[in-house]
Amino acid sequence: MYKAILFDLDNTLLDYTSSELDAMRRAIDHHRLPELSGFEWETFRAVFAPINWTYWSERVERQIHISQVLQYSFRDTLIQMGFDPSLSDPLASTYWKLFCSTCHVMEGAQNVLVSLHGHYPLGIISNGIGEAQRARLKTGGMDHYFDHLFISDEVGLWKPDRAIFDSAVRAFGVDHSEVLFVGDSLQDDYRGAASSGIDFCYYNSEGLTAGEAYTPKFAIQSLSELALLLNRSSF
Incomplete structure (x- = not known):
């Protein structure tokens, strides 16, 4: 018994998957990334996913805080897509706030x-x-x-x-x-x-x-x- x-x-x-996608899309819209020439949501997701997984899976060994995991993930994704990486910090901050309030x-x-x-x-x-x-x-x-x-x-x-x-x-x-x-x-x-x-x-x-x-x-x-x-x- x-x-x-x-x-x-x-x-x-x-x-988790639905919450992540919901928060991600709202963060991207908030920072007006879809207005950038050449930005495509599906491409962003495809580039972001493996980068984020690598940082997440290594976070304990490398002692990376979740805020850094997100900052680095957004930074590397934006660089790979040819966009300004300075957007990564505000994008990561907005995403985390939205994710924590999304269920x-x-x-x-x-x-x-x-x-x-x-x-x-x-x-x-x-x-x-x-x-x-x-x-x-x-x-x-x-x-x-x-x-x-x-x-x-x-x-x-x-x-x-x-x-x-x-x-x-x-x-x-x-x-x-x-x-x-x-x-x-x-x-x-x-x-x-x-x-x-x-x-x-x-x-x-x-x-x-x-x-x-x-x-x-x-x-x-x-x-x-x-x-x-x-x-x-x-x-």
Whole structure:
């Protein structure tokens, strides 16, 4: 019988992709980039994405703050597209403010939290940035559902490190076998939960093939399935 449910946040409960695109387009419009000769939104996105991913993935090792990740990403993108890189700082600042106040929710997320809240203690384990994650949850009216939030830049631990999962289990005062973790990433979520001895529910909204190396306890394609699983099971 599970006594606590933990969730990943981005692309599990909150739609990171939609939030990013929404904030990005509004920031670009605010700074009037579409008025520049030769500017194309699709080209900007295609150039920005791999640059931003590189800076983001290296941020811990290189000790780069999120503000620098964004500044460098916008700077390099503008340079590559042949535009004035001095726009990068104000563009990054505007984007971050907009992103932190933008909350697109994954389908079924609100309903599943309502159904579980009060029946299970709920928590978050996220590799995101605390300022953004807390603000987005508040914007979406979802922050009150959670007893504990474990956000990597606040606790100094990153999934799939089992230590962040162990910390969450200790906070709830339960055994590892009494916790279910729900997430969309086999690399970060499954590996971290498995190494900590926590059952993992793979939120596989796109119906991807997991591969033989991954054996989640459960797999769901919609969040509504989670409440059904918990309601009918005597794990």
